[in-house]
Amino acid sequence: MLSFFGRILKSNKATEEDIDPMKKFLIAGLGNIGPKYENTRHNIGFKILDELAAKHEAVFITQKLGDVAQFRFKGRTFVLLKPSTYMNLSGKAVNYWLQKEKIAVENLLVVTDDLNLPFGTLRLKTKGSDGGHNGLKDIQNQLNTTKYNRFRFGISAEFSQGQQIDYVLGEWDEEERKKMPERLEKSAELVTSFGTAGVSNTMNSFNGK
Template structure:
């Protein structure tokens, strides 16, 4: 058994905000598997089969800052350690469109990860970090993460979610090292136009 937690906030008003990109990824994994969500304590959960692995997908219903309240009891119930847990999170410190796996380390200001670390008593679990970038000038970070994606960002968001679901499936079936090798180079930022070639001197 493995557990994949998508971080986000419950409620329709948060569905398309930057903070909920982790939910979008686990929703996509569930959609591909034809799975149905059900309530279990402080979370919505569903079980899917990825390759030979049974995977519990989790969407905490506690609001972001108390995510660990939903995650810790599930880890205790299934008697799992951090190696069997993947947290899918938004990441302010990564540019929008960048995706990477990371094993352990500090929470980096992500309050859902902070609470999971506190309640599990360890930071030794992998995270799939989806870049949403730092806020533009004049934006408070709390307001930025709760802002909705702009129309012009939707194509990149959809591709980030699709690749995020692929990355979750790779982690569950192939392990963290192979998933890192395959997906840590993911960068959906627009590539700069090549500089025009210098004119050839006919002389």
């Protein structure tokens, strides 16, 4: 049986069998659904996937456990996932779409915010702890491993004691909004580099930039 995207490809005289499994990637951007959260710091994962979709003319379609889009680039297939489970249950959606699209864990990239990095700093890692991030914690529990690729986008930690939740669920300030277009473009380049140039080359080219 063809997957959802396999059926789309078939209509273009291509089938799922035409796609090399090792050239297929799941890019999971973390965030919370609904207009209330759309422009919050915690939703940078969704924002980066929206940038990718716009750049590659991909359209998100509401599917089980999330909104999903797909595009081809330099012989690779990128499946974009914005979970609809809310941040704390992100792992359920990620695990489901890995299985559905038959994508190996090593071809998973999770895009998320990071309080420990200055605003706009990009950092790709192949493993690590959840760092107190509930979305990453649930993915770790669902996949039963800490060895999965994650792309952290710095949102800094400019908040007073006890104000962390308000900060991450707050909207970007004026200076951050001005810098955002360039940072989103760079982030989109990092994601496609991950699929085409590999993890090591991408870390060397983008980490800290």
